[in-house]
Amino acid sequence: MIIITIANLKGGVGKTVTAINVSYLLAAEHGKRVLLVDNDQQGNSSQFYRQYSYDRPSMANVMKRTARAAQVIQHTDFPGLDIIPANLTLAEAERAVMMDTVVPQQVRLRECLREVKGDYDYVIIDNPPSLHMCAVNALSTSDYLVIPAVISRWTFEGIDSLLDQARQVQAYLNPQLKFLGTLITCCRRTASNQQGAEWLRSHGDYKVFDHYIRWTDKVDESTFSAEPIVLHSPRCGASRDYRDFVEELLTLVSDSDTRTEKEGAAE
């Protein structure tokens, strides 16, 4: 089971759109068993997959340790794709976790996912635009970090702070965590966008993915109709881009796993 966290401290950079579309493509077009974790109190991924509810257990229960994995996981309408939903109760749960000084705070999602280790090929975690305890839990349990970013004057600071935090998590909580790369989203053909993307690519530390996601109004439409972009508008640029990105992601993840196995064997 490979766990990928989609995070950025900045809001509105396409974290949720990336999480919901990557999850769908992995399940529907690559035949993977996928669990999408909505780790954001805004519950946007849950709303998208029609699982936003206050009547059933959710991520808040995971954080408070008041429900087992099997109780919080819901099926979506798409075969092979399940979700742990979230809603506003996650904000209160996060505060409760911070008050609990007895049970470790940073590994609660990890404990939950351990229960379903053999049940999924991929877990994709959609995160809030913050580095509070929920996001730290995501980093603590993940194998890979993917940072979606919109090119702007403030893109770089956000990525730098998150990478700093990821290094802390690597050092103290999860040595397994690897930064897989930065995914440029909402990319336009403006001079500032192109220059920003070039600058980002020229700095190897940001590991910019070869594929980027073009801006198209079809993406916003698809969130309203609650359809993955490849169903809503199969031929639009963003559909092609997300397909290409998922191919690239799978190659990188399997390359990296093969390398790790070889390194392990060599030790």
Ligand SMILES: Nc1ncnc2c1ncn2[C@@H]1O[C@H](COP(=O)(O)OP(=O)(O)OP(=O)(O)O)[C@@H](O)[C@H]1O
């Ligand atoms: N490639 C794209 N083209 C056009 N619009 C996009 C694209 N990707 C995302 N958007 C739009 O940008 C807005 C923000 O996207 P999204 O909700 O995925 O960001 P986010 O990083 O998850 O935000 P938050 O930090 O609030 O959770 C949404 O209205 C979404 O429809």
Ligand SMILES: [Mg+2]
């Ligand atoms: Mg979001």
